[in-house]
Amino acid sequence: MGTIRMHTTAFDADLDVRDGETVLEALRRYNLPAMGFLLFDQEGGFVSLTDQVAGGARVEAHSLRNPDFTALNPALQLVRSADPVAEIFAADGADQRPTLLQFNRAEGIDYIYASFKTVLDAYRQANPDAGELQVALSGGGDGRIVGECAGRYQDETGAAFAAVITANGFEDETAHLESAVAIAERFGLPYEVFDEAASAAFLKIDNGFGPLLADYRNAFPTDEAEVMATYWVQQLDLAVAKKHGRKAILFGYNQEDVIAEKLYQALVGTLLPPYPVRSARGVDLIAPLYKAPKKLIDALDLDNSMKNYDRRVASVSYLRSSCYFAAYNLIERFPALALAMVDPAMLGAANTEIPDWLRTCD
Structure with a gap:
């Protein structure tokens, strides 16, 4: 040896x-x-x-x-829960000590909802004329938790939501739409459904998404077609929001989504405004789950999450995979740094005044 x-x-x-x-x-x-x-x-x-x-x-x-x-290998404190269904890495206390937090189902949804409510309360207070808020609702784990939190917030505050459910040629259309509709109905959210043909027609895309996805895969064989499909979801939601005069759209972007996107922005040298609220083409994009790890989100609805996993295709993108693996490592090994990346308020609250003893000249 x-x-x-x-x-x-x-x-x-x-x-x-x-x-x-x-x-x-x-x-x-x-x-x-x-x-x-x-x-x-x-x-x-x-x-x-x-x-x-x-x-x-x-x-x-x-x-x-x-x-x-x-x-690299800090002492880790464990916060146990009775009957846990999930655990996540977090930075806890004034010293931001690495902590493994366990949650049962009720604790987990309360943890996420607290962040959801904080974001929505602040947004509605800053925008008292916000009116009906649109929800980009999918049938996956993120969509399930966005729907559950929106339904709860609607019941507690009287806020009005309207879900937009769309298919874009990337997944099994019927299964995806049925799952999202079930979420909307379960949590009392009014909804509008756009199947693949209706989505393409609304965006004025002739012959549907299929030919464009094929062209994308041929032109960019080492990039994810899923990125294009996500772009179409965003474009459709923006178009629907403008049609109905809605000021804001809620998306289910989670903690690693936000970190991976920020890493990509750093690579290309263009930093977009941070979440939880960002504006695009006159509409506010809200990410109320921006602090929630997907590990926690998906664990709160295991059956629905597994159905979503089964519909996925293998990745072909080194860049996208690398950004997500980097995000996972950051969350696990340096949770305080991960939190600072998704929550600009942490760093914004830091004292930026130069101390008197450091001033060497006028």
């Missing part, structure tokens, strides 16, 4: 390397970033991450910077 001698500014440690294990595999097993270390053997020779370490041999691994390595 070989050894990796880890050198940091705070401590040194010996990491065992198993027989047949590469340097990269050993670092990952210890939850350490391979790109964060300068590696060489005891004679100063090059060591590859693909190398296996012979028995008795030692690899020197010097941290490239002086970070606090406890951030």
